[in-house]
Structures are given as C-alpha cells and as structure tokens.
Amino acid sequence: MTVRVMLVSPAMNMALRQPRFDDGASLDHVGLRQARAAAGALPEAGRYLRGPSTRCRETADALGLDAEQAGDLRDLDVGRWHGRTLDDVSTAEPRAVATWLSDPLATPHGGESLSALTARVGGWLDAGSDESGRILAVVEPAVVRAAAVHALGLPLHTFWRLDVPPLTLTTLTGRSGRWNLRCGQPLHPAAGSTD
Incomplete structure (x- = not known):
C-alpha cells in the first residue's frame, strides 16, 4: 500500500534563533504569526499528528490542526545539554x-544517539x-532528518548535512523499503498545492 507522510517543521522560537x-x-511572535498565515497552505490528510514539544504543539494549533501527540515523533534527547546553547556546550566540552x-x-550528553533517533523514527x-x-505531522527538524535518512537508506553521517528550515513541508511517498522524497517546500499561501 502507498502512503504519503507529510512532515511540517515547526515555526521559529528563541531556541532556534540562538x-x-x-x-x-x-x-x-514572528513564528506564531507565520504559522497562522501558513494555515491555508497545508495539504489535506486523513490523520494529523505532532511531536510532544511545546513548539510542535503551538505550531499545530496555529496551523488550525487537531493533531494527536505521537511520542515516537519526539525530538532527539540531548540529555544534560537540554536548554544550553551550542556555543556554550562547544566551549565547555569541545571534544564531546x-x-x-x-x-x-555517540551520546556524550547522556541522551539519545543519532542512530537510536533514526531507528525510532x-x-x-x-x-x-x-x-x-495521508499522514501530516508537525515534528522537530531532527525528526524530519531522521525520517529522510531512514527512508532513503542514507548513511547516518548525512543527518547533519540536511537542512530543515522552519515551516517547511517534507513529503515521503511510498511504502517501507521504497520511498520518494520531496524536501523543504515552504508553507505559504502559494504553496497550498503539493500534488
């Protein structure tokens, strides 16, 4: 059977800006305004999901979705690095x-490895x-990257080379073992048609 899995990255917040x-x-306020403006640009789906983060929940709400929380679509667990800036961690623990x-x-932060994230997603x-x-899910960028890496059978090290901007649509069409990928379509009123 063929399925279309549409992954929407959440809108901007301060954690992304830093x-x-x-x-x-x-x-x-910018992210919220942009998500509300993009509400009409979403493709229809039979099922709506979201990651458990505040950012995913608020984006789904601003997009007007009645999205069910999906625990398997949670962000990468970065353990004790949670809430810290990348610059701070890089200065304090460059080798890690x-x-x-x-x-x-590797899990130098005590959380989840990229391998485990990719296996979960x-x-x-x-x-x-x-x-x-059709399934549409609002998920963190790491989840979008993990889905793409898994679906296309890419080497795990390519995870860091995939950019997922806020409020973009990534679509996987196919079935287990054979997927096609459409990346990074911006959500704005002119992007409503994705077929």
Missing part, C-alpha cells in the same frame, strides 16, 4: 561535541507504511 538545544520555549557530530552512536515510518492514505 541556536539552543530545545528548552521547551514557546513560539516567538566533536564526537557527537562525527559518531552517530524509522520504526514509526515503517509501521505507518502499512496504512494507505
């Missing part, structure tokens, strides 16, 4: 950051491919 490992911050960025199995994606229809 850059800071997610600290549960709400959308900023270098290891984390180069080894997909890939498991969700493969389970969803047993359905037919």
Whole structure:
C-alpha cells in the first residue's frame, strides 16, 4: 500500500534563533504569526499528528490542526545539554561535541544517539507504511532528518548535512523499503498545492 507522510517543521522560537538545544520555549511572535498565515497552505490528510514539544504543539494549533501527540515523533534527547546553547556546550566540552557530530552512536550528553533517533523514527515510518492514505505531522527538524535518512537508506553521517528550515513541508511517498522524497517546500499561501 502507498502512503504519503507529510512532515511540517515547526515555526521559529528563541531556541532556534540562538541556536539552543530545545528548552521547551514557546513560539516567538514572528513564528506564531507565520504559522497562522501558513494555515491555508497545508495539504489535506486523513490523520494529523505532532511531536510532544511545546513548539510542535503551538505550531499545530496555529496551523488550525487537531493533531494527536505521537511520542515516537519526539525530538532527539540531548540529555544534560537540554536548554544550553551550542556555543556554550562547544566551549565547555569541545571534544564531546566533536564526537557527537562525527559518531552517530555517540551520546556524550547522556541522551539519545543519532542512530537510536533514526531507528525510532524509522520504526514509526515503517509501521505507518502499512496504512494507505495521508499522514501530516508537525515534528522537530531532527525528526524530519531522521525520517529522510531512514527512508532513503542514507548513511547516518548525512543527518547533519540536511537542512530543515522552519515551516517547511517534507513529503515521503511510498511504502517501507521504497520511498520518494520531496524536501523543504515552504508553507505559504502559494504553496497550498503539493500534488
């Protein structure tokens, strides 16, 4: 069966502007305004999901979605780095950051490895491919990257080379083992047609 999985990255907040490992911050006023403006640009789906973060919840709400929270679509767990800026962590623990960025199995922060994230998201994606229809989910950029890496069978180190801007749509169409990818379509009124 063929399924269309549409992943929307959440709107901007201060954690993204700094850059800071997610600290549960709400959308900023610009992000909220942009998400509300993009509401009419979303493709229709039979099922709406969202990651559990504040940013995903607020983006889904601003987009007008009645989205169910999906635990498997949670962000990468960065353990004790949660809430800190990347600059701060890089200064305090340069070797740990270098290891984390180069080894997909590393967990110097005490959280989740990129390998584990990709396996978790890939498991969700493969389970969803047993359905037919359309799924739209508001998820953190790391989840979008993990889905793309898994679906296309990319090497794990490519995770860091995939950019996922705020309020963009990434679509995976296919089924387990064979996926097509459409990346980074901006959500704005002119982008409403994605077929």
